[in-house]
Amino acid sequence: MPTIDMGALKMNSVQLSQGGGASESNALVNDLFYKYFSNDILLKSEDAAVLQVNKNIAFTTDSYTVNPIFFKGGDIGKISIAGTTNDLAMMGAKPLYLSCGFIIEEGFAYDDLEKIVKSMADELKSSGAKIVCGDTKVVPRGAVDKIFINTSGIGEIKAQNISSHNLNEGDAILVSRDIGAHGATILSQREELSIKSDLQSDCASLWSVVEKVLESKITPSAMRDATRGGMAAVLNEWAETSNICIELQEDAIPVQNEVKGICEIFGFEPTDFANEGTFVLSVKKSDAKRTLEILKEYSQNAAIIGKVTKKRVGKVIVNTAYGSSRYLDMPKGELLPRIC
Amino acid sequence: MCLSIPSKVEKIDENNMATVDTMGVKRDISLDLMADDVQIGDYILIHVGFAMNKIDKEEAEQSLRVYEEMVEAMQSQEDSP
Amino acid sequence: MELKDLYEGFRNPQTIKSFASEIAKEAKNLKEPLRVMEVCGGHTHTIMKYGLLQILPDNIKFVHGPGCPVCIMPKERIDHAISLAKMDNTILCTLGDMIRVPGSKSSLAKERANGADIRALYSPLDVIKIAEENSDKSIVFFAIGFETTTPMTAAVIDYVVKNKISNVFFHINHVLVPPAVRAIMNPGKAKINAFIGPSHVSVITGSKIYEPLSNEYKTPIVVSGFEPVDVMEAILLLVKQKNAGKAEVEIEYKRSVTRDGNIKAQELIEKHLEVREHFRWRGIGDIPQSALKLKDEYSHLDAEVQFRDKLSNEEIDDHKQCICGTILQGLAYPQDCKVFAKVCTPNNPLGSCMVSDEGACNAYYRYGSIENE
Numbered sequence: 001m002p003t004i005d006m007g008a009l010k011m012n013s014v015q016l017s018q019g020g021g022a023s024e025s026n027a028l029v030n031d032l033f034y035k036y037f038s039n040d041i042l043l044k045s046e047d048a049a050v051l052q053v054n055k056n057i058a059f060t061t062d063s064y065t066v067n068p069i070f071f072k073g074g075d076i077g078k079i080s081i082a083g084t085t086n087d088l089a090m091m092g093a094k095p096l097y098l099s100c101g102f103i104i105e106e107g108f109a110y111d112d113l114e115k116i117v118k119s120m121a122d123e124l125k126s127s128g129a130k131i132v133c134g135d136t137k138v139v140p141r142g143a144v145d146k147i148f149i150n151t152s153g154i155g156e157i158k159a160q161n162i163s164s165h166n167l168n169e170g171d172a173i174l175v176s177r178d179i180g181a182h183g184a185t186i187l188s189q190r191e192e193l194s195i196k197s198d199l200q201s202d203c204a205s206l207w208s209v210v211e212k213v214l215e216s217k218i219t220p221s222a223m224r225d226a227t228r229g230g231m232a233a234v235l236n237e238w239a240e241t242s243n244i245c246i247e248l249q250e251d252a253i254p255v256q257n258e259v260k261g262i263c264e265i266f267g268f269e270p271t272d273f274a275n276e277g278t279f280v281l282s283v284k285k286s287d288a289k290r291t292l293e294i295l296k297e298y299s300q301n302a303a304i305i306g307k308v309t310k311k312r313v314g315k316v317i318v319n320t321a322y323g324s325s326r327y328l329d330m331p332k333g334e335l336l337p338r339i340c
Numbered sequence: 341m342c343l344s345i346p347s348k349v350e351k352i353d354e355n356n357m358a359t360v361d362t363m364g365v366k367r368d369i370s371l372d373l374m375a376d377d378v379q380i381g382d383y384i385l386i387h388v389g390f391a392m393n394k395i396d397k398e399e400a401e402q403s404l405r406v407y408e409e410m411v412e413a414m415q416s417q418e419d420s421p
Numbered sequence: 422m423e424l425k426d427l428y429e430g431f432r433n434p435q436t437i438k439s440f441a442s443e444i445a446k447e448a449k450n451l452k453e454p455l456r457v458m459e460v461c462g463g464h465t466h467t468i469m470k471y472g473l474l475q476i477l478p479d480n481i482k483f484v485h486g487p488g489c490p491v492c493i494m495p496k497e498r499i500d501h502a503i504s505l506a507k508m509d510n511t512i513l514c515t516l517g518d519m520i521r522v523p524g525s526k527s528s529l530a531k532e533r534a535n536g537a538d539i540r541a542l543y544s545p546l547d548v549i550k551i552a553e554e555n556s557d558k559s560i561v562f563f564a565i566g567f568e569t570t571t572p573m574t575a576a577v578i579d580y581v582v583k584n585k586i587s588n589v590f591f592h593i594n595h596v597l598v599p600p601a602v603r604a605i606m607n608p609g610k611a612k613i614n615a616f617i618g619p620s621h622v623s624v625i626t627g628s629k630i631y632e633p634l635s636n637e638y639k640t641p642i643v644v645s646g647f648e649p650v651d652v653m654e655a656i657l658l659l660v661k662q663k664n665a666g667k668a669e670v671e672i673e674y675k676r677s678v679t680r681d682g683n684i685k686a687q688e689l690i691e692k693h694l695e696v697r698e699h700f701r702w703r704g705i706g707d708i709p710q711s712a713l714k715l716k717d718e719y720s721h722l723d724a725e726v727q728f729r730d731k732l733s734n735e736e737i738d739d740h741k742q743c744i745c746g747t748i749l750q751g752l753a754y755p756q757d758c759k760v761f762a763k764v765c766t767p768n769n770p771l772g773s774c775m776v777s778d779e780g781a782c783n784a785y786y787r788y789g790s791i792e793n794e
Contacts, residue, residue: 197365261363264345321434324472326788346427372576375685389544400676407436414439
């Protein structure tokens with residue numbers, strides 16, 4: 001494999017020529033991507049990765065355009081790995097192989113690119129998944145905003161029938177930690193707002209906690225990470241798809257104080273904010289306590305927040321502690337652009 | 341629009357701008373509409389980037405005390421048939 | 422007392438329950454149903470979000486008032502904002518909610534997508550920063566709000582005058598609560614016998630501004646905070662006044678409201694702004710002396726004077742199906758509207774009541790559907 005001494009090229013920003021497939025591209029690919037993503041399949045450097053999977057597989061894809069690209073608790077690299085491996089985990093599939101496509105704006109700082117790639121390599125360790133193929137395009141200034149990343153992922157299904165169609169009356173609804181941290185963090189870091197806080201995104205890979213749940217012989221009827229549209233979007237989709245009602249206990253929904261603060265200031269609801277490392281699940285009532293114990297090993301803020309009923313089919317109801325109720329509707333429109 | 345939330349004053353600078361804290365989120369706001377002296381530790385109401393007034397801590401505490409008594413009275417009524 | 426007590430203490434579920442129980446007891450003695458108008462959109466929001474209607478007795482009814490400065494903005498004024506934004510070398514600034522409100526043909530959001538430099542500010546203070554960073558451009562601040570927000574605009578006007586900043590102009594749409602209440606009560610159509618007074622308008626103006634109204638219409642007015650406990654306490658105070666045959670101005674929101682209000686803020690307003698003779702309120706029509714404008718000596722800052730050739734004064738009526746006007750007067754509810762939640766939604770608003778978070782239709786859409794079943 002040809003290598004070119006990056007030092008000799010004295011490059012501190014990504015050049016158009018590096019998207020061209022010639023020697024400058026190879027330098028970028030070898031000295032950065034191969035170095036950090038190194039594994040046997042990737043280093044074969046063929047036109048396509050040859051894989052072997054023995055069982056049913058899950059397959060997913062996502063593109064990441066988050067702005068700002070570096071935020072408290074993560075960056076676009078971390079989210080591109082966590083996001084896609086989480087989509088697999090939510091189907092009960094162990095993340096195995098990922099592809100990775102970069103579209104980079106000419107002039108993007110090399111140091112930033114290295115930080116992002118390193119972040120991706122670190123995040124892969126959490127699920128053990130490997131990047132086995134990839135592509136890089138460098139485009140003229142202005143054709144993209146800094147960097148966009150696409151990752152597609154294959155996972156091996158470890159548990160059957162986990163689906164948004166499968167919620168049953170009587171199921172318990174749980175959440176793996178406090179909600180809204182990612183959306184609130186991104187909002188707080190939008191420059192024009194000049195607010196400071198210690199808020200961190202919840203961006204994280206979820207396979208290890210999901211694996212623990214499945215290994216404990218608990219098969220959730222449904223699981224979903226509450227990304228764009230937040231918890232409100234996921235639960236409403238479930239209510240409609242499974243033709244049931246989800247009733248939540250308002251005071252059981254865990255929310256950090258700072259997220260509440262952002263909501264107060266801007267008039268948002270924590271259930272509308274995106275999450276990148278938080279998931280909701282629906283389990284048989286008899287499994288709820290055990291599931292909660294497992295979730296709590298990963299976050300103290302995990303909670304049982306509601307149950308599946310038939311009260312108003314297709315709707316999500318929030319019950320207060322003083323005897324009133326309201327619907328939790330789908331969030332209106334795009335709350336925050338480029339959130340993930 | 342008229343939403344305004346209580347925040348705690350943490351810092352005041354020489355341009356009459358204060359850094360305030362709302363449940364862990366900090367912002368800078370103007371004290372130009374305040375006639376009274378604002379001190380660090382005061383609770384103030386913020387609206388569109390300005391402090392509107394100081395929250396009267398004693399009135400607030402008194403209200404909360406009255407509510408507590410009311411709740412206790414209701415609960416003891418519920419307990420005794 | 423900690424900061425969080427100021428939130429949690431006034432949202433405590435047990436306290437809300439206790440008030441519900443007290444109100445139920447007192448309300449049994451009401452000679453006629455209590456028809457309360459909550460003037461301010463923020464109170465409509467609290468009532469709907471916390472589901473207070475569900476825990477109050479049937480003989481207490483709410484009539485939703487006009488207290489949403491975005492909701493009452495007539496289309497021709499929104500068109501002004503659009504015309505100003507389209508001027509060369511101009512940056513139009515306004516507070517968030519105005520961006521999505523539809524004018525006669527377009528909205529500020531649509532014009533922004535088409536390339537106009539339109540900025541949604543969280544504070545009027547940002548106007549100064551934008552003016553300094555863009556000294557080659559004209560900055561026009563489209564100022565909206567009730568008495569709560571007027572002093573902030575006045576503070577910025579003061580700064581611009583003191584520092585002789587030459588590239589900032591103001592389009593003033595600040596409106597006043599008491600004339601609006603009069604306009605609703607005078608025709609005698611809306612059968613209102615009690616008021617919940619706005620929280621933060623009152624912080625600035627003091628509760629004194631409601632005394633003439635209370636005397637004239639012989640109705641009790643209780644100035645309430647925004648939290649659900651505040652609203653419940655205010656309702657109890659109204660019921661008690663009614664049962665005692667009283668019609669007074671009372672302050673529930675004692676931790677923030679006094680009779681006199683923020684004098685410094687009031688003086689700053691009086692320094693630069695004065696009452697204008699006429700102002701059209703969407704759905705209600707002209708209410709005399711209900712809005713403010715810059716004083717003549719500041720006409721060099723007044724966008725309505727400086728750019729008068731760009732601004733049309735043609736009065737534009739609402740979409741035929743929109744009954745916002747009737748809702749704002751307390752004569753109808755959102756669910757009485759044929760297009761509510763069908764064609765008219767927060768994503769596709771036909772009228773202001775649906776766009777703004779303070780609008781009755783928006784509050785009902787987000788929180789109210791369970792009430793209507």
